[in-house]
Amino acid sequence: MVHKYQITGMTCTSCEAIVKSALLMVNNVTAVDVSKADNSATITMEKHIALSALQKALNSKYQISAIYHSETFEQTKSWFTTEKTTKMKAVTYTQYGPPGVLNVVDIEKPTPKSNEVLVKIHATTVTSGDTRLRSSDFPPVAWLFVRLMYGLFKPKKEILGHEFSGIVEAVGKDVTSYKVGDEVVGTPTTLTSGSYTEYLCIPENRKKGVLALKPKTLSMNEAAALPVGGMTALFLLQKAKLNTGQNVLIYGASGSVGSSAIQLAKAKGASVTAVCSSSNFDMVKSLGADATIDYKRQDYSLLDQKFDIVFDAVGKTSKSKAKKILKKEGRFASVAALTSPGQEHLEELCKLADEGKLKPFINKTFPLSGIVEAHEYVDKGRKRGNVVIEIVKQ
Numbered sequence: 001m002v003h004k005y006q007i008t009g010m011t012c013t014s015c016e017a018i019v020k021s022a023l024l025m026v027n028n029v030t031a032v033d034v035s036k037a038d039n040s041a042t043i044t045m046e047k048h049i050a051l052s053a054l055q056k057a058l059n060s061k062y063q064i065s066a067i068y069h070s071e072t073f074e075q076t077k078s079w080f081t082t083e084k085t086t087k088m089k090a091v092t093y094t095q096y097g098p099p100g101v102l103n104v105v106d107i108e109k110p111t112p113k114s115n116e117v118l119v120k121i122h123a124t125t126v127t128s129g130d131t132r133l134r135s136s137d138f139p140p141v142a143w144l145f146v147r148l149m150y151g152l153f154k155p156k157k158e159i160l161g162h163e164f165s166g167i168v169e170a171v172g173k174d175v176t177s178y179k180v181g182d183e184v185v186g187t188p189t190t191l192t193s194g195s196y197t198e199y200l201c202i203p204e205n206r207k208k209g210v211l212a213l214k215p216k217t218l219s220m221n222e223a224a225a226l227p228v229g230g231m232t233a234l235f236l237l238q239k240a241k242l243n244t245g246q247n248v249l250i251y252g253a254s255g256s257v258g259s260s261a262i263q264l265a266k267a268k269g270a271s272v273t274a275v276c277s278s279s280n281f282d283m284v285k286s287l288g289a290d291a292t293i294d295y296k297r298q299d300y301s302l303l304d305q306k307f308d309i310v311f312d313a314v315g316k317t318s319k320s321k322a323k324k325i326l327k328k329e330g331r332f333a334s335v336a337a338l339t340s341p342g343q344e345h346l347e348e349l350c351k352l353a354d355e356g357k358l359k360p361f362i363n364k365t366f367p368l369s370g371i372v373e374a375h376e377y378v379d380k381g382r383k384r385g386n387v388v389i390e391i392v393k394q
Contacts, residue, residue, distance in 0.1 A: 089391075091196035091371045092158045096136040099375035102160075104368060110193075110201040114172040117202055117211075119184060121166040122392040123224035124195040126366075126374045127256065128383075130160045134375065161195030161389075163187050165214055165223035175204045178211075185223045185350070186211035196371065198391060210346040215353035218360070221394055223353075225360035225386035229256030230349040231341035233264055233313070240309045240333040244269035249300060249307045249325065252314030253289065254280035257335055259361045259385045261313055262287045267357040273307070275300050280384055287361065301325055309333065361385030367393075 088109040093101045112118040132138060133155070138146045150156055168182040178184065186202065188195050189209030202211055210231075214223045242248070248265045252258045253274035265272050266288035274281075274289035281292045293300050300317075301324040310322035312334035319332045326332065352358040363384040366374040368391050378387055 088198040089368060090159055090193075090198065091161075091368065093134060093155060093160065094158060095154055096134065098135065099372045099379065101134065102371050102375060104371065107197075109199050112170055112172045112201045113203075114174040115203050115205070116172045117168050117175055117178050117184075117204060118170040119164070119166040119186075119200050119202055120169045120392070121164050121195055121198055121200060122220040122390075122394075123166075124161045124164045124389045124391065125225050125228070125256075126371075126378045126387045126389060127162050127228050128378070129162055129228070130194075131375055131378050133160060135379075157192065157194060159194040159196050161188065161197070163224055163227040164195035164200065165220045165226075166200075169199070172204075177204055183214040183220075183223075184211055185214045185226055186346070187227050196368075196389065198368075208342075210341075210343050212343070212346050212350050215350045217354050217356060219394060220392070221362060221365060221388045221390060222360050224388055225256070225362060226349055226353065226358075227346055229386065230260040230264075230358065230360070231345040232335060232339055233257050233261040233311075234345050234348060235339045235341040236311065236333040236335065236337070237261060237264055237268075237309070240311065240331040242268050242270060242309060246270045246308035247273070247305070248309045248311060249273045249275065249322075250289075251275045251295070251300065251310065251312045251317045251322075253284050254384050255314055256360075256383075256386050258311075258313035259284070259287055260358070261311055262289050263358045264352070267352055270308075273305075283361065283384055306330070312336065362388055364388070365390050367391075 086109050087106045089104055090107045091102050092105055092107075093103070095101050110118065133150060136143075136147065163186070165183070165185045168178050168180055168184060171178055171180060187209050188200060188202070190206055191200065191202065191209065193200060202209075204211075210227065214220070215226075218226065242265060246265075246268075248270045250258050250261050250265070250272060253262055253272075254276040258274070258276070262272050262274060262284060272289045273291040273293060274284040275293045275295050276284055277296065278292075278294040281294075284292060293303075301321045303325050305325065306327045307325055308327055308330050310317075310326055310330070310332050312322070312332070315334060315336040317334075319334070322332045349358060361384065363386060364374070364377060365388045366377075368389055371389060374387055374389060377383065
């Protein structure tokens with residue numbers, strides 16, 4: 001059995017001393033890789049040693065963590081090397097426009113600060129928010145405001161991506177909630193980078209943006225599609241006071257938000273009528289919809305049935321139209337409204353997923369190298385559920 005440990009918190013002048021100390025004081029060390037780029041060292045050992053013993057042997061002021069275990073090992077005679085991968089793949093865009101403005105490039109791999117975790121991203125998604133930001137496709141009334149916020153002449157944040165799943169690869173010395181090897185899901189909200197990248201450094205605690213342990217019932221691809229659509233749907237349905245026994249109509253039920261809303265409403269014990277294209281009827285029924293309406297053939301506002309909630313999951317209907325079929329105390333909710341979901345919403349989604357009540361619907365999966373094709377597909381406006389970018393092959 002081979003064990004690897006990572007040492008961080010060294011100074012440039014202490015790197016070689018730490019290496020020699022490891023070799024002299026811990027007798028089963030077989031290799032030590034030192035990176036002067038980020039002042040860290042990786043120690044490979046043939047036998048297990050308690051972290052406390054290694055900490056004592058080296059120096060208690062350094063941060064040491066177990067990072068790798070393997071049954072096989074090709075022993076090396078080299079004990080010192082400055083070679084270490086410091087680059088990673090990411091998708092950047094430096095101008096607004098069609099999908100072709102997206103480019104896969106090599107950039108510096110980030111190093112976590114004391115309060116951050118380094119996550120190796122396994123999957124992300126292409127949301128409608130990503131395509132709107134890329135193309136700067138916003139209503140005229142909001143165009144200038146949005147451009148001032150995100151970049152008037154070119155994007156301020158050059159890496160898109162609104163959600164992700166991955167594995168914690170390293171943790172800062174002050175992090176207590178996560179450890180190396182944890183599978184996580186979250187959003188890069190307020191970070192300088194989006195999730196179209198191989199690695200992200202994420203603060204353990206943020207005022208905005210979420211991070212949680214990945215539901216065990218979901219694959220990495222499915223988990224990556226959980227936060228944005230799921231939290232938006234949950235926030236708005238809770239605001240509309242979703243409850244057991246209610247009748248809920250979901251307009252645009254086959255999209256990312258709508259497909260989550262169906263499952264959330266059913267999990268709460270509501271009856272769901274899904275409005276979408278007839279080609280998506282089988283899909284929404286598989287998610288739990290009790291009834292379906294083809295928006296191309298029937299005007300939902302002319303239904304005789306009354307509803308407790310009309311939920312616009314695509315921002316393409318109106319409150320005035322929905323009022324025609326709402327009960328006296330009925331409520332209208334729309335993704336066109338401002339939303340502010342938080343950590344509690346993601347944790348509730350993870351709980352429901354682990355209970356088997358929620359599973360993101362995956363329409364298509366693309367590799368990172370296919371990011372342009374993925375955006376072209378979403379631009380067509382026929383996306384069902386979620387489109388996933390698989391960064392690590394599942």
